[in-house]
Amino acid sequence: MLRVWGRNNSINVQKVLWCCEELSLEYERVDAGGPFGRTDTPEYRRINPTGLVPAIEEDGFTLWESNAIVRYLARRYGSGILWPWDPQEAADADRWMDWQQTTVWAHLRPVFLGLVRTPEAERDEALIEESARQAAEDWRLLDEHLREREYVCGDSFTAADIPLGVSAHRWFNLPIERPEVPGVEEWYGRLLERRAFRRAVSDVPIT
Ligand SMILES: N[C@@H](CCC(=O)N[C@@H](CS)C(=O)NCC(=O)O)C(=O)O
Known part of the structure; x- marks a missing residue:
């Protein structure tokens, strides 16, 4: 299942969560960043070496940078709708x-x-x-x-x-x-x- 790392009050995490909601995706969110910490752990740095949120994991694939994540989800699950073909x-x-x-x-x-x-x-x-x-x-x-x-x-x-x-x-x-x-x-x-x-x-x- 898609996992989204990041606290839900972050502007960049919200981009990803909003995209998931638009696409009606099943996902789990892990609180990270700000008061939740976790971003300095070796486990997280392997997913996102910048130590920032958001990041995603999906079937062994990892990605960071909010707009890149939005594009990935839109292309994968919303091609022709959220992401134009042309x-x-x-x-x-x-x-x-x-x-x-x-x-x-x-x-x-x-x-x-x-x-x-x-x-x-x-x-x-x-x-x-x-x-x-x-x-x-x-x-x-x-x-x-x-x-x-x-x-x-x-x-x-x-x-x-x-x-x-x-x-x-x-x-x-x-x-x-x-x-x-x-x-x-x-x-x-x-x-x-x-x-x-x-x-x-x-x-x-x-x-
Ligand atoms: N360019 C990055 C910026 C990521 C970023 O600055 N994230 C902030 C939250 S909006 C962050 O991780 N701040 C430190 C923290 O929350 O611990 C992206 O768009 O994903």
Whole structure:
């Protein structure tokens, strides 16, 4: 059976759990990372040498890096549905997933860590403010894109919605100023209607 390693409040673990829920996969989750530890053990380092979460094991196969895991599951269990057959459509999905990892989360992460995980007296307010400004630009860009389509890759939900969806959930729930982005808001509303999103993401407190 598929085993997912990682605490369920981690943004990167939630990508994998949401994907599993979308695909109605049977899986077991092992709490690891944060207060649960386990990531420094030789057993875990053999699965994920970075010592981060998530990682998966399936029939002797192991994989780490959240977006790679989402792609693997989507290709293996959701080809033609969560993962497009067409190489250009797949490249489009890849591009948005990479953009989330390299740009959106790079900007949003300091805001999230600063406001959620750092005591007020220890916050780097200037970093939080500048990162929130950069993140707002990212969501404006996605807003332009989403005003013309229902989901990131067009009119149906794909794996490309997953990394951006977990990021949007943080962004909408952080105590920061946000520009008006009706395209992103409507898309986020559509995600909230999905049982899989609620189970893996929005029902879990942001901590
Ligand atoms: N690029 C990696 C990043 C993984 C990552 O940074 N994971 C965080 C949680 S979101 C982590 O393991 N933090 C340490 C911990 O939880 O112990 C991925 O996408 O899987």
